[in-house]
Amino acid sequence: MIPHYSALIVAAGRGERAGGGLAKQYRPLAGRPMLAWSLETFATDSRCREVVIAIHPDNRPLAEEIVRTTALPVTLVEGGATRTASVRAGLDAVTGDRVLIHDAARPGLSRALVDRLLAALETAPGAVPVLSVADALVREAADGLAPVDREGLFRIQTPQAFRTAALREAFAAAGDRSFPDETALARAQGLAVVTVHGEERNFKVTYPEDFERMEQILAPGTAGLT
Numbered sequence: 610m611i612p613h614y615s616a617l618i619v620a621a622g623r624g625e626r627a628g629g630g631l632a633k634q635y636r637p638l639a640g641r642p643m644l645a646w647s648l649e650t651f652a653t654d655s656r657c658r659e660v661v662i663a664i665h666p667d668n669r670p671l672a673e674e675i676v677r678t679t680a681l682p683v684t685l686v687e688g689g690a691t692r693t694a695s696v697r698a699g700l701d702a703v704t705g706d707r708v709l710i711h712d713a714a715r716p717g718l719s720r721a722l723v724d725r726l727l728a729a730l731e732t733a734p735g736a737v738p739v740l741s742v743a744d745a746l747v748r749e750a751a752d753g754l755a756p757v758d759r760e761g762l763f764r765i766q767t768p769q770a771f772r773t774a775a776l777r778e779a780f781a782a783a784g785d786r787s788f789p790d791e792t793a794l795a796r797a798q799g800l801a802v803v804t805v806h807g808e809e810r811n812f813k814v815t816y817p818e819d820f821e822r823m824e825q826i827l828a829p830g831t832a833g834l835t
C-alpha cells in the first residue's frame with residue numbers, strides 16, 4: 610500500500626535573525642520565494658494528499674499568490690506567536706492520518722528524505738531527521754571554554770513525521786506549553802520517535818549569510834550572478 614500523508618508547512622515566523630524587511634520565507638531564493646521550494650517538493654509527490662500552511666495574517670496575499678497554481682489542495686491557516694502554536698493551528702486543519710511537519714525556512718528538502726521518514730513511520734509513531742556533529746563542542750564557563758562530549762549528540766531537522774492521531778493526543782496532553790519542536794513535545798508525552806538520516810542541504814536558512822549558501826544548493830553555479 611502506498612503511504613499517503615499530509616504536509617504541514619510552518620511559515621508564520623517573522624524571520625528576525627535573517628534581518629531585512631520581508632520575512633525570509635517570502636524572499637526570493639534561486640528564482641522563487643523560499644516557501645515555494647518545499648511546497649513544490651510536497652505538491653509534486655503523489656503520496657502527498659494535501660498541504661496545510663501556517664502563515665502570519667499580514668502575509669496572506671503573498672502566501673495566496675505562492676499557492677495559486679499548486680495542483681494539490683492547500684489550506685492556509687493563521688499561525689501563532691510561537692512555532693508550537695503555529696503547528697497546533699495547522700494540525701487542526703490536517704485531514705490525513707500521517708503528517709510531515711516542515712519549516713518553510715528549509716527549502717532544500719529532498720524526496721529521498723521524505724521516503725526515509727515514511728518508511729520509518731511504518732513501524733514507529735514518529736520519525737525525525739538528524740545529523741551528527743562534526744565540529745568539536747565547548748561550553749563557555751566562568752573559567753574558560755569547557756569541552757562538551759559529542760558522543761550521542763545530534764542536530765535535528767524537519768520534516769518531523771508523525772501518525773496524526775498520536776501527535777494530536779500529545780498536543781492535547783501538552784496544553785498550551787511551547788516546545789522547540791514536535792520531537793520535544795512528543796517526548797514530554799512519552800511518544801516514541803525514531804531517527805532517520807537528515808541532509809546537509811536541508812539546513813535551516815536563519816542568518817543573512819545563509820541565503821547565498823542555500824542558493825548554491827538550489828541553483829548550483831548561479832548564485833551571485835546578476
Ligand code: CTP
Nearest residue numbers: 619620621622623624625626690691695713714
Ligand atoms: N514559525 C512559525 N510560527 C512562529 C515562529 C516560527 O510558523 N510563531 C516557523 C518559521 O516561519 C520557520 C520555522 O517555524 O519556517 C522555523 O523557525 P525559525 O527559523 O526560527 O523562523 P523565524 O521564527 O521566522 O525566525 P527568527 O527566529 O529569526 O525570527
Ligand code: MG
Nearest residue numbers: 622623624692
Ligand atoms: Mg524563530
